[in-house]
Amino acid sequence: MNPKPSEHLLHALHAHQQQHRFVSDQAICDIASRLNLPRAQVEAVTEFYSFFHRNPRGRFDLLFSTCTSCGDLSLQQALCEKLGINAGETRGDGLVSIGEASCIGMCDHGASLLINGLPLHSLDSERIGKIAELIEAETALEAWPAEWFKIDDHIHRADLLLQEPLESGAALRVVEAEGADAALEKIRFSDLRGRGGAGFSTAQKWQFCREAEGESRYVICNADEGEPGTFKDRVLLTSYADAVFEGMALCARIINAKQGYIYLRGEYRYLLESLEAALATRREVGLLGSSILGIDGFDFDIAIVVGAGAYICGEESALIESLEEKCGNPRIRPPFPVTSGYMGKPTVVNNVETLAAAAGIVIHGERWFRGAGTWQSRGTKILSVSGDCAKPGIYEYPFGITIQDILNQCGAENTQAVQIGGPSGSLIGPSKFDHHIAFEDLATGGSFMIFDSSRDLLEIIHNFTNFFAHESCGFCTPCRVGTTLLKNGMDKVCSGHGTAHDLDELKATAALVSRRSHCGLGVTAPNPIRDGLKHFPELFEARLLHQEMEPEFNLDASLEEARQLTHRDDAEAHL
């Protein structure tokens, strides 16, 4: 039933790299011929995804998170010095390489890195010292302290979705008792909207897909949570995976799909084994595979495809491209995935949390869900709270909760700013802490990053701007060139070389990138700069080369040499 999941191009490249530590030209040719793909496609994919390397990596391959919540590049520097290498390089003896990765979703676990693909967290200078020793001694990762790799859920507030696990198969049994139409109506009446952040009506998406023409349909679970500061899907897939599978099977039953995919971000590869085991259990008990619940014709299975370090693949059409073994370039829309998605067939792409919520709604009824939240934003939202607070972790709140309430409950003090919805969301200061988490106020996919007064907010904005320049797929001109122009502009301002003119340039470029880009990445990439200039202009101004308005250079003064050469100093020779 699963079409060659082990031979998916991303998996083939990963497997090869595990063994050989990089993907050589020869490997590209070999994999292309084995998978019967054009060589250029394999090369393009290898070079598109951050986790594939064209040069040999060390036997210990470390990627430090650059996230403001789970990264600390001073620790990277410290480790580089201990091991005698430069960041971005592989040591001459091939023992170790050190590089960077975008947010790895460990924001509730302190400074983190990926070592040979595994997250290693709670880094401090003491642990960095031990890591250096273990690496120099070539101690196998299995022999490293196990607690370094143990990842906790850190659930501090549970509501509808996190309170109790669903009973396996419960939603599917309700569908069989009441019918697929009734189940879809329940979801419609619940007003469930997509939890990835965009907030499209889930029932409507399913209905569009159901009504679209096509002999086969697909359900895709978007588990590519790459927004810096988000880790709620990690927790759902760790402790509530069955509810997610249930939601996928439910969707499949309603839209009549036979195959589902979970697109799991490469950073969460460590979850693969437990997810596969949970899928196997569902197959054993007849909740996945053919004749689910013993019903003739209810056939549905789920395969997992693991990404390889590309934030853009969280965009649904880029995700589908990646699933189709291509680079993650967002598609032209329309057509939308509901009519032309995976393999050109009608496809539902839903966030992990949305699918879990849908299963809960069908079991408990729409009132269970509608009763929570606000008029335009029903139900609860799982937030990943990180940054400067006493209790980072998972907080599930009914929509409508204020920012200040959340700050109080997670133990945040002297808060300078909060980034709602990650870098692609909104950066707000204390004047907006009375606002609410809701689609109609501050919409979010779940990231909630707190910055106290000790932080250099301009550097935070700089960090986010670098992130987008690094993650832009480069398909369209405004985003490809524009995100790099914004990065260069922030480099200049942050290093103290900016002028008032540079701020005007940043503003103008930000506006163009935001309005003219091909997809949501470009549309939201300038948000940190735009919000920063709007709400925290004094931070930018304080860093400028001159505090008062000055032109980039003095035209009259630069004519001095010409005046001397021509022996003129009359009025006409001055500006």
Place this chain on the structure above:
Amino acid sequence: MNKTIKIDGVEIPFKEGQTIMDAALAADIYIPHLCHKPGLSPHGSCKLCTVDVNGRAASSCTMPAAEGQEIENDTPALNEVRKTITQMLFIEGNHLCPSCEKTGDCTLQAIGYHLGMLDGHFPQFYPRREVDASHPTLVLDRDRCIMCELCVRASRECDGKNVFAISGRGTKRHLIVNSPTGRLADSDIELDDLAAHICPVGAILIKDHGYEVPIGRRTFDLHSVAETDLDEVILTKARHHDEGDDSGEKEGGVYGV
């Protein structure tokens, strides 16, 4: 009854399935574009054809025309946006017009003139890009490539081959060749392939034919891009055999203007 859209207040007809660009070109209205070529599947990547449709930004080469659309196209604000996008394309590559064999025939340069672009505005990126001169009759100079993928699509859709692809991400994006070695010489491209001639900027050039037409008598020395791009006809060379397009507009104009 004919369906219509309005471009800058002028009502023009469209047929079901046409994009805004299709309808505009058919009505002799020029919308600046670089990655679009009638006859190849629309791409929507260069963003020069950005317009405002009922106040919302859209690429006219990919946006289906629909009843009720009021489209802004030739406005000072939009042309300013396009000029900035053109400047972005110039500074991210290495475009040295005065010494370039393509000067006067280069659509990027012509668009720059059309939009009144006088400088690059932004600091140059000065990227390092590889030249591939391995092929006996063609040369690939990536310094000039603007990632429009016209060659990628021409090879696939018209030549029935798959010679080119785009690799990498963000500003590291670059054109690659689908051959065992990655070199053009080892690909199956031939001199009379459309892909060998379609490049709008001279990233793909024919060897031994430089400067045959003197500067001053070249396409855009004599015409503006707004004229020539309206004359474009549907590309026909080696149209893919399973594509049943019989629109009757097939003759002539194989290599653009």
